Amino acid sequence: MVMNLVKGILLTARDIVPISLFLIVFQVFILKSPIGDIKSLIFGIALSILGLYLFIKGLEYGLMPLGSSVGANLPLLNNKALIIIFAFILGYTTTLAEPALASLAMEIEELSVGTMNNRWLIHAVALGVGIGISLGMVKIMYKIPYTHIIIPMVLLAAILAYFAPDNITGIAFDSGGVTTGPVTVPLNMALAIGLSSVIGGSDPLIQGFGIIGLASITPIITVLLLGIIVRF
Template structure:
């Protein structure tokens, strides 16, 4: 029950400022049609209920399962299994990410179908999957995250020089949308679970940073897609 109350408060505090700003603008400056304003209020209510249910689902299901999977994989004694399932889970979590689908639909609309939504979704998912797999390998081999971040962004800047200009902003947006409510909880829980078994007390150091690495993958993937289309 306390978890439900905390979740409701979290959602209210998150949505209330935006809602108040829109209401104030409506009463002072904008003056949008009453029908549209009512639709906005209904939308706020629906978003609030949806977020409450979603966050409860994350706390009840996604986080415990992700951490349990992360803790179970290293016990099998095969590093390639940890990397493979990190890759696989990163892929499917990104495909299910609502933010990625919103971006893909907008790009499909603006490009008039030249870059289809499915192509962009699977490209972004592949980029995340590769870097989640690398993140698992980093935990196993104790590779400093600084090396991967510097190397990853170095590749990004090199590819950006050879990619059509309109792909560059799309690629960075793709990196941003992967840090959404579906991908982040699962990847973080997975990393903490793996690190808690392999690294013990240093899990807080090795288990985090996965989201930073995962956000590089889609940037590189979309830039490569731009090179191909260019």
């Protein structure tokens, strides 16, 4: 047990330490700027290593098995409409928990001098993710080819981007990116794979993946629509 713990922490450190060393070397020798509080820096890196290790283990033992189990048992509802509604609620609520989205929304509200309320943006993105996850469930249950859904979504986003105000377009596409966070991705992907694995004639490699892509493109559409409505 202890050996596995040490091994896991060392493997996590292997990912974080090289990045930290690169930044330190770049600042000291290229930017020629001294490092501030060395002790705080080392302590912060150590906390990052431990925190990332604990988070990964939390996903491994908690969120991912739970999402997969729920997905595998969804057919017991015997009601496709309820499954779609459940997927929407899950996508919506997990997005509200994304820290990256909250940070992005606060930055936008500050730069726009309050023109766009950060709660509007957060709920617009959450709405988009909910729609995207719901479309993913529809794709899995009805075995719809992925391209038949994603191509119209991309075309719709391109059309809306043409009509949306210039200063909302970049925000919309960045909003789609922040949905691929540590809460949304593992839970919703496990849900999709769990559902696709129990549906007869469904290949989890074909139907189970792609849901995160849908959850990334639909928020772009909803934020572009928000920009058109409020003329940010």
